[in-house]
Each structure stands twice: as structure tokens, then as C-alpha cells.
Amino acid sequence: MADRKSLRLAAGLLIVGLVLYVIATFFHVMIDAANKTGSGNNHAGVFTAIAAGDSWTAVHLGQFIAIAVQTAGLLALYHGLNITTGMPAWANRFAAMAAVVSLALAGVVYAVDGVVLKQAADAWVNAPASEKAARFASAETVRWLEWGTRSYQTVTLGFAILLFGTAIVSTARVARPLGYVMAVSGVATFVVGWQTGVEGFASSTQTAMSVWAVLLLVWIVWLLVIAWRMNPSQA
Secondary structure: OOHHHHHHHHHHHHHHHHHHHHHHHHHHHHHHHOOOOOOOOOOOHHHHHHOOOOOOOHHHHHHHHHHHHHHHHHHHHHHHHHHOOHHHHHHHHHHHHHHHHHHHHHHHHHHHHHHHHHHHHHHHHHHHHHHHHHHHHHHHHHHHHHHHHHHHHHHHHHHHHHHHHHHHHHHHHOHHHHHHHHHHHOOOOOHHHHHHHOOOOOHHHHHHHHHHHHHHHHHHHHHHHHHHHHHOOOO
């Protein structure tokens, strides 16, 4: 049967991680808006914003901490579902492993974006005219590395959410409709990761990101409601 305490812990950590991520991202958006970055693929605008953003590294550290809290929530969900036999148990295990891999990739993403790209952008802005082109090319290489690592991190996270949803649908440890929503959310996350790898941070990716964000919020809040309403006999 499901472990009520672990499910409550999972839901709580996921909510806290989501709130922390929204707060950190708010300051990220403020930096972009202040420097009129526009499209995420407008590299000159992006690098100018990064160089001018004194809190850039702190913002990305905050985002990584939020991701780490959410990953802890997914691992608590693994324990909360308490599936020990059959294919659903394997889906649950692989989901937990994918979540850990996604966190490791997130560490690379936010180190590259928050630290390496910041230094590269600062070097480009402050370089003499004769070195501008070389510094800009170096910063672009770092940006493309961020594209790649973020793409794989997001795809892996989508795989984890999809597998958790599959395990829930297969076992009904919690409400099956929640599992379906999680599965769809996992697919949407996968699509966002794929588009990021192919198109970078272009405006064309916004539709998939909006769907992903809404579904993520829905299933996390739903899990919180289910976990807190679950009585000991149900668990």
C-alpha cells in the first residue's frame, strides 16, 4: 500500500521546490527585461544582459537549489508509491534513477549558465575591439553547451515523470487520473527538451513550455491534495 507520510513529504518538497524556482526565475526575468534581451537566441542581447546582471550567478544557484528540492520530492514519491513487484516496480525504480540523472545534468546546466557563461559574457563586454569577435565566439560556444545540457536534462526529467505516471496508472496507489496527467506532463517535458536541443531558446518553444508548466502545476497540487486527504486506512 502507499506510504502516506512519504507521499506528503513528496508533495511538500515538490511545492516548495516549485515556489523557489518561480522566485528565482522572477529575478532572472527582471534581469532580461531591464536589458531588453528579447529572444533567448539573440546572443548579443543575452550576453549584454548577463554581463550587466550582478545577481546572475546567485539567481542560477537559486534555480539549482529549487531543482534539487524538487528531485528530493520525486525520490520521496518513489518511496511513497511503495511498489515492490512486477513491471510497475521497475518503472518506479527507473523513474527514481532518471530523476537523479536529471539532477546531475541540472548541476552542469546551472554551472555552465550561471558561472561559465557569466565569465564569458563579462570577458566579451570588457574586451578591446580587436578581441571582441573571438570573445563573442567563445561565449556562443558556452551558450550552445548550455542548450545541449539543458536539452538532455529536460528530456531525462520528462522520462522520470512519465515513468512515475505509468507506475501510478498501473497500480492505482493513488488516483489513476493523476497518473495520466503526470504521463502527459512527462511527454510535454520531453518535447520541451527536444525543442531546446533543436531550436535553443527560440520563441517557438513557448507553446510547449506553457503546456508543460500548467501540467506540472496541476499534478503537483493534485498530489498534495490527495496526500493530505488520504487517511491511514487508505494508505
